[in-house]
Amino acid sequence: MSSISSVSSMKQRNILFIMSDDHAAHAISAYGSVINETPNLDRIAADGMRLNACFCTNSICTPSRASILTGTYNHVNGVTTLDTHMDNTLDTFPKRLQAAGYQTAMFGKWHLGHGPEHDPTGFDQWRVLPGQGHYHNPVMLEPRNDDRGHEVIERGGYVTDLITADSLRWLEMRDPDRPFALMCHHKAPHRTWEPSSKHFTLYDDVDIPEPRTLMDDHEGRADVVKAMEMRMMDLDPIIDLKALVPPGLSERDEISWRYQRYIKDYLRVIASIDDNVGRMLDWLDDNGLAENTLVIYTSDQGFFLGDHGWFDKRMMYEESLAMPFLARLPGVIPAGSTSDAMAVNVDFAPTFLDLAGVDVPSEMQGRSLLPVLSDAEPNDWPESMYYRYWMHGDWAHNVPAHYGVRTKTHKLIGYYNDPLGQAGADGPVQPPEWELFDLVADPAEMRNVITDPAYGAVARELQMELRRLQTELGDEPHANADAELERLLA
Structure with a gap:
């Protein structure tokens, strides 16, 4: 080799x-x-x-x-x-x-x-x-x-x-x-x-398989995640889907049609x-x-x-x-x-x-x-790796500002929910929230276990790793978000 x-x-x-x-x-x-x-x-x-x-x-x-x-x-x-x-x-x-x-x-x-x-x-x-x-x-x-x-x-x-x-x-x-x-x-x-034009009719005669989580109701996830505006129902029928929605569809059927x-x-x-x-x-x-x-x-x-x-x-x-x-x-x-x-x-x-x-x-x-x-x-x-999304409540999708750490087995996400004066971040300051996912037991990230006592030690380890990465990379943590995580893990 x-x-x-x-x-x-x-x-x-x-x-x-x-x-x-x-x-x-x-x-x-x-x-x-x-x-x-x-x-x-x-x-x-x-x-x-x-x-x-x-x-x-x-x-x-x-x-x-x-x-x-x-x-x-x-x-x-x-x-x-x-x-x-x-x-x-x-x-x-x-x-x-x-x-x-x-x-x-x-x-x-x-x-x-x-x-x-x-x-x-x-x-x-x-x-x-x-x-x-x-x-x-x-x-x-x-x-x-x-x-x-x-x-x-x-x-x-x-x-x-x-x-x-x-x-x-x-x-x-x-x-x-x-x-x-x-x-x-x-x-x-x-x-x-x-x-x-070459691919305009590709897939006309087939149904594309739906993802298993298409109908996710986001139960247990952060409130700011539930409020985001990028669901199938948020797609513009004319601009995005290039067709009017057929009349008489149930909500479930319309989501499938839009998908x-x-x-x-x-x-x-x-x-x-x-x-x-x-x-x-x-x-x-x-x-x-x-x-x-x-x-x-x-x-x-x-x-x-x-x-x-x-x-x-x-x-x-x-x-x-x-x-x-x-x-x-x-x-x-x-x-x-x-x-x-x-x-x-x-x-x-x-x-x-x-x-x-x-x-x-x-x-x-x-x-x-x-x-x-x-x-x-x-x-x-x-x-492990460090992530930070700086926009907050932007006009398109209402996605919250957040940062987090991902390891090979777990992910900790802190929604600090603060625009911090960033250009293009126009949402209001909101209370911080946290999510924790077990990527081995729950690879689809359907169950937020941040308040599950069984994951207390894991959450502490991820908290320490997040702080280490922020220090190493020279980024500033959000004080209110850190305080909320301490409260959750107390």
Whole structure:
């Protein structure tokens, strides 16, 4: 088996980093999905490794992308909400790769702000969507020739195809004698799930299996969780479901009808991603670059696919917290392998720099995943991860601000329910609440055991681990939330 040292002794590796938006791991067949087939994504898994415990540190688009680029948590990089755009003078892995001689490019969804202070930097070439962008005939932004901001261009076609075409065109025109780092970032499958004409009728004649927790009534969960507005009944019939609700349905039947309308379009836009990932993999094969290119497929966070009756993300529950992560690099990553080692999105930047033989700055808070990907997990690898969602009662879904810790067996979530003056956090201050889940006995997170005396010792251990992680990472706990946890555990 190849060791990590063999990476630096060979020709400098290329990097192809493909990221989608809101693609849940349980909608990928390599992860055992019962609702979807993704043959091209599965090619990456078959030739490489599937990480089973990869998590985001803040399940919302802009903050997650900032953490991926900088290798830092959001309280450090300042990108805590959708309305706190990234300062493009921050240190990022593309800048360091570019300085080390890599050719760098970014095509697709940026979602970190636009203008002199927020446009992409560290890339030889970029072309990105403004904000969320559109599925059909999108407008895109690219740098001006005079290096003064960006210009707007109109594109004809389907966004997933266009992003892939831009990526392939850049690969064709690159200098073949220098390594490259290409970020191909898709808009799909972000809401409002508008399929291409090729996949418009896919799944018309089938019923997609419903998740076991579709009818979850959230009994025993925090009051702020019960009040969230991302149930199937919160989907807009015209914008999201593209149809009027049939008259005369019972509430149970309407939820099922809404789920089918929602999930089919979600899976249809993923079908376009899978096709286009296949185009990228075929190009690497045809041009003799597959053996020397690290290919990663991931998403900026997970997504609820009717799980707990919800759509969207933001929460620390598993379906939202978990990120897919498939990686292929022949000779380094064993084919057909899996790992249960815990990974987080701040680990991505150190991984890319480590692979390229570029020094990882001490300011980056993640760890290189190369040992894990080469099936050599270090003995001191982390066994817990820290999460914080800073938005609170935002206009879209009424999701509460919270933080927590996840280990391999348990999860402790503290809803501190305070906007703390964050941009995009407009909800009222509410009393803190806590949830505790046993992920072994209750992997679906249906039973909150925070007040169960049998879990008192576990809760104390998780409380200590949460405090340790906050101290280690330099984040501030919420005094009222800590006091409420003490009260519950007394």
